[in-house]
Amino acid sequence: MSERDGHIADGRPIGVFDSGVGGLTVLHECLVNLPHEDFIYLGDTANFPYGPKRLAEVRRLAFAATEVLVTLGVKLVIVACNSAAAAALPQLQASFSTPLVGVVMPGARAAAQATRERRIGVLATEATVRSNAYQNALHALDAGLEVFAVASPRLAPLIQTGDVFSEETERAAREGVAPFKAARVDTVILGCTHYPLITPMLRRLLGPQVTLINSAEETAREVGEILARKGIGNEDGREGRYSFLASGDPEEFRKVGTRFLQLPIREVDHI
Numbered sequence: 001m002s003e004r005d006g007h008i009a010d011g012r013p014i015g016v017f018d019s020g021v022g023g024l025t026v027l028h029e030c031l032v033n034l035p036h037e038d039f040i041y042l043g044d045t046a047n048f049p050y051g052p053k054r055l056a057e058v059r060r061l062a063f064a065a066t067e068v069l070v071t072l073g074v075k076l077v078i079v080a081c082n083s084a085a086a087a088a089l090p091q092l093q094a095s096f097s098t099p100l101v102g103v104v105m106p107g108a109r110a111a112a113q114a115t116r117e118r119r120i121g122v123l124a125t126e127a128t129v130r131s132n133a134y135q136n137a138l139h140a141l142d143a144g145l146e147v148f149a150v151a152s153p154r155l156a157p158l159i160q161t162g163d164v165f166s167e168e169t170e171r172a173a174r175e176g177v178a179p180f181k182a183a184r185v186d187t188v189i190l191g192c193t194h195y196p197l198i199t200p201m202l203r204r205l206l207g208p209q210v211t212l213i214n215s216a217e218e219t220a221r222e223v224g225e226i227l228a229r230k231g232i233g234n235e236d237g238r239e240g241r242y243s244f245l246a247s248g249d250p251e252e253f254r255k256v257g258t259r260f261l262q263l264p265i266r267e268v269d270h271i
């Protein structure tokens, strides 16, 4: 802690974790919106993908990742993985004293505010859809919302490993959004960290009347508000640092991750 002009700055970093590189879309938004904060990002690449796993297994992995970040002394943990937040956020919050923020509630809140017809689509992994986390969060905000949750098992792995803009990715995206068109939703939540990378494709498939909600942007906004309200923000005006940990191959993380972060990734430590 340091004091300047009566304002106490909290210099501790913010921890962010995900099943791999996808959460870098969330980190990207945080780095853009909170450039004065330091971040430690943990990518559990050795266990990617979380989406097809049982919820109990995703919960176990989320506890292990949170433990690592808390041990490093972070002031807040962002569960930047939709599958992990959906499967484990309440249990994590009940077990750790460090504040934890997930990506589900910020996205749900923005969607509940944006929808005009009260018909919302959620495109996500199987684990996220199975957990009912988005459905529950949306109904807690407005019990009258009609929610259509669609699991796409193929999209995240295709975006991560294949050519993002390939015909195969487009086919999987088309298949994913087809139920939303039939249900005439007016708002769609991108309920997986990977989907912001195919925003133009989804926009074209859904049409201009449908509002897309990017959970990453909403989460970064909420983190900023939490830091301000709790008075645990770092000193304004400084340039924050960001560093990386990966449970899989660090070089692979660096190569694939740069596309998601859209900023340079220098060193990656293996854990």
Ligand code: DGL
Pocket: 018, 019, 020, 022, 023, 048, 049, 050, 051, 052, 080, 081, 082, 083, 084, 125, 128, 156, 191, 192, 193, 194
């Ligand atoms: N970060 C994960 C999510 O948002 C990406 C997909 C996965 O691990 O299966 O659900």
